[in-house]
Amino acid sequence: MKKGFLFSSQKPIIIYLLCLILFFEITINAQDSDNFTSIISIYIDDSTGAVDEEFIKEKISLVNYAIDRKDSHVHVIVTSLSTGSGTEYVLEFYGKKKFKNIDDRITFNIYSNDSDDQIRKSLVYNLKLGLFPYLIRTTYLKDLSLTYKKQNLLDLSNDPWDKWVFTLGLQGSFNGEESTNTLNMKSTFDVDRVTEDWRFDLSSNYTYNKSSYEISSTETIDSILDEKTLNLTIVKSLGQHWGLGVNGRVQASSYSNLDFSSKLAPAIEYNIFPYSEANRRIFRIHYWPGFYYQNYTEETIYDKWSEFLFGHYLLCAYSMKEQWGQIDFSTSGFHYFHDYEKYYVNIANTYSVNLFKGLSLDLYGYLAMIHDQLTLPKGGASQEEILLQQVEIETSYTYTISLGLSYKFGSKFSNIINPRFGYY
Amino acid sequence: MKNIRFFIYFMLIFLVATGLFCAQEKSIPNLFIEADVANLREAIEKIEFVRLVENMDLAQISLKIRKHDFDSIYYLEFKGFGDFEGIDDDYVIKIKSEEDEIQSIIKNIEIALLKYMSKTKLKNNFKIHFDKNMKANKKQEDEWDYWVFQVGGSINLTGEQTRDTQTFSGFVYADRITDEVRLDINLSASYESQNYELIDSTITSVYENYSHTSSLVKSLGDHFAYGFHFGTTQSSYDNLDLYAYITPAVEYNLFPYWKSNHYILRAYYRAGYVYNNYIEETVYNKWEDHLAKQWLSLAFSANENWGTILASISGSNYFHDLTLYRLTTNNSIDFKLFGGLALSLGFDFSLISSQLSLPLSEASEEEILLGEILLETSFDYSLTFGFTYTFGSDKAHVVNPRFGY
Numbered sequence: 001m002k003k004g005f006l007f008s009s010q011k012p013i014i015i016y017l018l019c020l021i022l023f024f025e026i027t028i029n030a031q032d033s034d035n036f037t038s039i040i041s042i043y044i045d046d047s048t049g050a051v052d053e054e055f056i057k058e059k060i061s062l063v064n065y066a067i068d069r070k071d072s073h074v075h076v077i078v079t080s081l082s083t084g085s086g087t088e089y090v091l092e093f094y095g096k097k098k099f100k101n102i103d104d105r106i107t108f109n110i111y112s113n114d115s116d117d118q119i120r121k122s123l124v125y126n127l128k129l130g131l132f133p134y135l136i137r138t139t140y141l142k143d144l145s146l147t148y149k150k151q152n153l154l155d156l157s158n159d160p161w162d163k164w165v166f167t168l169g170l171q172g173s174f175n176g177e178e179s180t181n182t183l184n185m186k187s188t189f190d191v192d193r194v195t196e197d198w199r200f201d202l203s204s205n206y207t208y209n210k211s212s213y214e215i216s217s218t219e220t221i222d223s224i225l226d227e228k229t230l231n232l233t234i235v236k237s238l239g240q241h242w243g244l245g246v247n248g249r250v251q252a253s254s255y256s257n258l259d260f261s262s263k264l265a266p267a268i269e270y271n272i273f274p275y276s277e278a279n280r281r282i283f284r285i286h287y288w289p290g291f292y293y294q295n296y297t298e299e300t301i302y303d304k305w306s307e308f309l310f311g312h313y314l315l316c317a318y319s320m321k322e323q324w325g326q327i328d329f330s331t332s333g334f335h336y337f338h339d340y341e342k343y344y345v346n347i348a349n350t351y352s353v354n355l356f357k358g359l360s361l362d363l364y365g366y367l368a369m370i371h372d373q374l375t376l377p378k379g380g381a382s383q384e385e386i387l388l389q390q391v392e393i394e395t396s397y398t399y400t401i402s403l404g405l406s407y408k409f410g411s412k413f414s415n416i417i418n419p420r421f422g423y424y
Numbered sequence: 425m426k427n428i429r430f431f432i433y434f435m436l437i438f439l440v441a442t443g444l445f446c447a448q449e450k451s452i453p454n455l456f457i458e459a460d461v462a463n464l465r466e467a468i469e470k471i472e473f474v475r476l477v478e479n480m481d482l483a484q485i486s487l488k489i490r491k492h493d494f495d496s497i498y499y500l501e502f503k504g505f506g507d508f509e510g511i512d513d514d515y516v517i518k519i520k521s522e523e524d525e526i527q528s529i530i531k532n533i534e535i536a537l538l539k540y541m542s543k544t545k546l547k548n549n550f551k552i553h554f555d556k557n558m559k560a561n562k563k564q565e566d567e568w569d570y571w572v573f574q575v576g577g578s579i580n581l582t583g584e585q586t587r588d589t590q591t592f593s594g595f596v597y598a599d600r601i602t603d604e605v606r607l608d609i610n611l612s613a614s615y616e617s618q619n620y621e622l623i624d625s626t627i628t629s630v631y632e633n634y635s636h637t638s639s640l641v642k643s644l645g646d647h648f649a650y651g652f653h654f655g656t657t658q659s660s661y662d663n664l665d666l667y668a669y670i671t672p673a674v675e676y677n678l679f680p681y682w683k684s685n686h687y688i689l690r691a692y693y694r695a696g697y698v699y700n701n702y703i704e705e706t707v708y709n710k711w712e713d714h715l716a717k718q719w720l721s722l723a724f725s726a727n728e729n730w731g732t733i734l735a736s737i738s739g740s741n742y743f744h745d746l747t748l749y750r751l752t753t754n755n756s757i758d759f760k761l762f763g764g765l766a767l768s769l770g771f772d773f774s775l776i777s778s779q780l781s782l783p784l785s786e787a788s789e790e791e792i793l794l795g796e797i798l799l800e801t802s803f804d805y806s807l808t809f810g811f812t813y814t815f816g817s818d819k820a821h822v823v824n825p826r827f828g829y
Contacts, residue, residue, distance in 0.1 A: 055685050060554055067572065084820030102513070106542050109821045113766040113814050115731045115758070128552045129542040136515065136535050146535060147551035148473050161817035168813040173770075175806035179799055180792070192820070199824045215789050235826045243826030269827055278825035286827065317828075362578075383622050386587070387793040395584035406576030411568035411600075418606040419684035420641045420649035421675055421692070422723075 039064050040134055041412070043072035047321060048080040048089065052120045054417050059124045062140050063131065065415055067408050068358045073097050074134055075323055076127070079279040084194035085165045086111040089123070090279050093130045094323060099137070106130045112167065165192045179214040199235040199245075211388070223388045226254040240274035247288065256392050257375045259297040265290030265313075281320040288313050298377035301394075309374070311336040325353035325360075334372065342372045362404035369397055451545040453508070455537075456483035461491050461498075467530045473546055474537060484508050485540055487533070496521070498529055500536060508540050571600045586621040606641040618794070629794045632660040646680035653694060662798055663781045665703045669717075671696025688725045694718070704783040707800075713780060716743040731759040731766075741778070748778040756808075764814030772806040 041064040044051055057065060066072040075094040080087050087110045095102035108126050110119050135144060169188040176182060184207075191202040209225040228251065235245035249263040267288035273281050289312040296305055317330035328350040335343035346368035354360045376394055385391045455474040459465065469476050477483055485508060488501040496519035504511035515536055519528045541547055577594035593614040600607045616631045634657070641651035650673065657667040673694035679687045695718035702711055721738030734756045741749035756770040782800055791797045 052685075058682075058685055062554055081823045081825055083823050085814075085816075085818060086821075088821065088823050104511075104539060104542075111764075111814075111818065113760055113764055113812055115729060115760045117727050117729050117732070118760075121729075125548075125552065126542070128554065129538060129547065129550070132535055132538045133513065136532065143554065144535075145553045146538070147553075148534075149549050149551060150472060159817050159819045161820075163817045163820040163822070165814065165816040165820050167764075169811065171808075171810040173806065173808040175772075175804070177799065177801035177804040179801065193817075194820055194822045194824045196822055196824065199826065213792050215792060221789075221793070233827060235824070237824065237826060245827055267827065271826075275825050278823070282825065284828075384793060386620055386622060387627070387790060393584070393586060395586065398582075398584040400580070400582040402578060402580040404576065404578035406574060408572065408574040410572035411566050411570045413566050413570065416570070416601045416603055417684070418601050418603060418641070418643065419681055419688070420606060420643055420677075421639060421651060421673065422684075422688070422690070 040074060040131075040138060040140070041066040041072045042074045042076060042131070043069040044076050044078065045069065045323070046078040047326065048078055050080070050089070050119055051078055051123065052116075054419075055120045056124055056127065057415050057417055060128060060131070061415065062143055064413055066412060067410070068412075069323065069354060070357065071412055073099055074131070076130070077280075077321065077323065078123075079321060081279050082194075083109060084163055084192045085109075086114065089126075091126055091130055092280075093133075095134060099134050102133055104130050104133060163193050163195055166190070167192075180212065182209070182211040184209045197237050199233070199237075201233040201235075202231070204230040221384050223384065223390050224254065225390055226252075228252045237275075240276060241271050243269040243271075243275075245269075247290075254297070255390065257297050257300065257377045258294060260293075260295040262293050263290050279321075283318045284315075286313075286315040286317070294375065296375060296377070298379055300374060301376045301378050302374060303378070304374070307374070309336055309338065311372075323354075325351070327351055336372065336374075342374065344368060344370045344372050358408040360406050360408075362402070362406075364400065364402045366400040367397070368399070370395060453484040453540060453544060454482050456480050456486045457489065458486070459489035461489055463526055464489060464529070467526050468533065471530070471534055471537070473541055473549070485537070489529075496525055498532075500533065502536060502539075504540060507543065511539060511543075513539060569600070570602055571598065573598050587619060589616065589618045591616045604643050606643075607639075609636075609638045611636050627790050629790065629796050630660065631796060632658065634658045643681075646682065647677050648675070649677075649681075650674045653696075660703070661796065663703050663706070663783045664700060666699065666701040668699040669696060671717075671719075686727055688723065690723050692719075692721045692723070700781060702781055702783070704785060706780065707782045707784050708780065709784070710780075715780075717741070718743070729760075731757065733757050742780075748780065749775075750778050751775045764812075766810075766812045766814075768808070768810040770806065770808035772804075774804050776802055776804065 039062070043066045044053070044056070053065070063074075069075055073096055075096060077092045077094070078089065079092070080089045082088075089108055089110065091106045091108075093102075093104040093106075106126050106129055108122055110122060114122075132144075167188070167190040169190075170186075172183075172185045174181075174183050186205060186207045188203070188205040190204070191200070193200040205228070207225065207227040211223045213221045213223075215221055230250045232248045233245060235243050238244055245267045247263070247265045247267055249261075251261045251263075252258055253261075265288040267286065269284055269286045271278075271285075272283040275282075290310070292309040292311070294307055294309065299305055311334055313332065313334040315330065315332040317328075317332075319328045320326065329348070331345070331347045333343065333345040346366065348366045349364065351361065351363040353362075373392065373394060376392065381391050381393055386393065452473060452475050454477045455468070456477055456479070457465065457468060465476075468474075474485070480486060484504065484506045486503045486505070488499075488503075490499040490501075491497070492499075498515075498517040498519065500513075500515040500517065502511075502513045502515075513536065515532065517529060517532045519525050538550070541550070574597040575595070578592075580589075580591040582589050591614070594612070596609075596611040598607075598609040613634045614632070618629045618631075620627045620629075635655065636657075637653070637655040639651060639653045641649050643649050652670070652672050654670045655668070658665060659667070671694040673692065675690055675692045677684075678689040696716070698713075698715045698717045700713040700715070705711060717740060719738065719740040721736060723736035723738075724733065725735075726733045734754070736755070737751075737753045739749060739751045752772070752774040754772045756768070758766070758768040760766050779798065779800060782798060787797050787799060792799065
């Protein structure tokens with residue numbers, strides 16, 4: 001009796017009714033308009049790394065893909081920001097030439113374990129939505145069709161998990177050949193809850209890497225890296241410009257000679273721009289005073305096995321993304337209160353600029369003055385440890401300078417995909 | 425009994441229908457229209473994703489429609505309010521004489537409304553079809569004849585008190601891709617020097633690689649292709665002062681090539697001439713070799729909603745001595761299982777008996793630790809796995825960028 005309850009003689013009627021409700025569709029065939037007859041050229045400016053250009057070219061073949069932003073009619077800036085359950089992508093459309101002042105902004109969400117295919121499909125769908133306002137002004141509208149499907153739209157306000165998201169992860173790799181082998185293991189556990197008012201961010205991970213090198217038939221060198229971290233950040237929003245929070249961390253690290261270390265730091269942040277513009281520009285000043293307790297694996301160069309410390313940190317960071325490129329600038333400093341000589345300051349700069357006609361310039365500079373290496377072991381590092389970069393080494397500075405220049409030119413109609421011979 | 429069952433069915437359908445209806449109702453935007461054209465109102469009422477309202481104050485979108493008196497030109501003026509504040513748009517629509525005027529203008533209005541709909545929760549309920557056969561590149565004047573060039577270079581310097589690294593690299597790419605022929609020319613150069621200050625000495629490690637690869641591929645329908653590869657390489661890691669090859673190649677793909685973004689199953693064969701000139705004398709007491717070599721590979725890839733699969737097996741050998749071969753298999757899967765469970769697995773393995781460039785002199789301890797030079801081996805392997813399980817809210821779409829990440 002129970003078995004046939006829902007799926008007996010009335011089955012066709014139910015299915016029919018449900019189909020009627022769920023998939024009642026109207027089909028629209030788009031129409032010509034005589035305003036613009038040449039092909040639209042779009043420039044996709046991706047700062048997320050998620051754009052699969054070949055897939056987009058396959059799915060949206062009725063526009064042209066410019067290699068120079070200045071040749072385009074529509075400049076699309078793709079940016080992303082993290083959410084509790086994944087990523088929010090933002091597509092910002094800027095009309096140029098005949099489409100001047102026709103701009104649009106579309107956002108969509110991706111779950112953290114959506115497949116690459118789901119991500120690229122969502123990107124294509126939203127790109128199509130955003131291109132309609134331009135295509136409606138061209139003769140190519142006849143090649144488009146639009147169907148509206150009244151379907152199961154669930155009430156988003158009903159969330160039994162109340163925005164809590166939990167992630168468990170385990171990654172491992174094992175590789176080698178006759179005389180060398182490496183084992184890498186990492187496990188993670190994250191708990192997040194992101195709302196407009198609060199952010200709760202707990203992340204923990206355990207990393208264990210071991211490498212063996214057979215130097216000769218009698219000598220083998222083993223190198224081990226062992227790191228455990230538990231990090232908790234709680235942030236309270238105070239309007240569009242302020243944030244208040246606390247950060248706590250427990251850590252053990254073979255790289256830094258830490259048997260056990262803990263940190264507790266209240267923090268405050270001010271952003272000159274509203275946080276709602278964070279995907280495009282942010283200028284934040286961030287400050288925290290922190291308490292530390294550290295327990296060392298080996299005696300340090302300052303003859304300590306453990307110590308309580310008190311220090312404070314100030315960061316000033318600016319990032320912006322515009323049609324011509326991207327700028328990131330940050331500077332930060334820290335010192336311990338028990339000895340003002342124990343400090344570090346650093347400065348980092350990135351310029352990624354699309355100069356003109358396919359010419360782009362990337363500049364990166366980083367400089368840090370380091371005088372706070374309290375954890376350095378007294379015994380120093382062996383030759384193997386130095387070469388394998390498995391331990392922290394004494395230094396008073398570190399720097400990186402990189403300069404990249406790239407110039408792309410040629411055909412404006414590079415839309416064709418020809419996957420033959422792939423990656424031989 | 426039958427009545428009870430019928431009643432329950434009825435209630436169930438009613439609940440589902442009202443539930444859906446309410447959910448839809450909340451998200452459907454209100455549209456206010458001001459039109460001096462007859463019959464248009466009834467037609468607009470039929471648009472399912474907006475609700476027509478009589479009162480301008482209730483509207484999230486207002487639409488003013490004017491028609492030119494003598495010909496079929498319509499002016500549409502959209503204005504957004506509330507959540508749509510600032511989203512305004514004007515259109516001029518010319519209806520061709522052979523078309524149904526009302527029907528055409530409704531279609532244009534529906535498409536214009538998408539700009540608003542893309543900001544609502546209903547935005548995923550559309551099916552958009554772009555005609556695939558409509559290719560933008562057809563009938564285009566192209567002064568560059570499909571050639572695209574790219575030139576670039578980079579310098580990277582990093583360091584601290586007792587160690588530093590300098591890296592210089594440059595590249596030139598030229599390609600011409602059409603449906604019939606693909607031509608790729610790549611030139612690349614990289615030089616890296618690492619210095620380590622030890623207690624009583626300084627170790628310098630240099631890695632150099634200069635290479636040129638060219639390939640020409642001719643399409644033969646949707647499944648076949650043939651072509652040539654030509655290339656030269658200089659590599660300090662591989663003890664090669666010059667490695668040069670020229671090989672014709674053929675390929676068969678079981679799936680049509682236009683499905684390559686989703687599925688590929690290809691068999692690929694090439695054979696030809698190889699020249700090696702060694703930096704140091706090899707374990708075979710050679711300074712150079714002229715050889716004939718062949719390669720065969722089978723590769724499968726799939727990229728779908730549920731994840732990706734890559735699997736390949738390939739082998740190569742030299743004709744002068746069939747015991748000099750290399751057999752390799754590379755496999756990876758990345759599955760999005762049910763719920764929030766994701767699984768990835770990778771397995772690579774090679775059987776190697778063709779290390780012709782292996783230097784006679786033994787590698788030093790520093791060279792081994794820094795991974796600077798080819799080491800003797802008859803196999804290599806790599807096994808990877810990853811497992812992620814996410815559970816909890818699937819509505820946590822809020823962005824809160826305070827304190828960075």
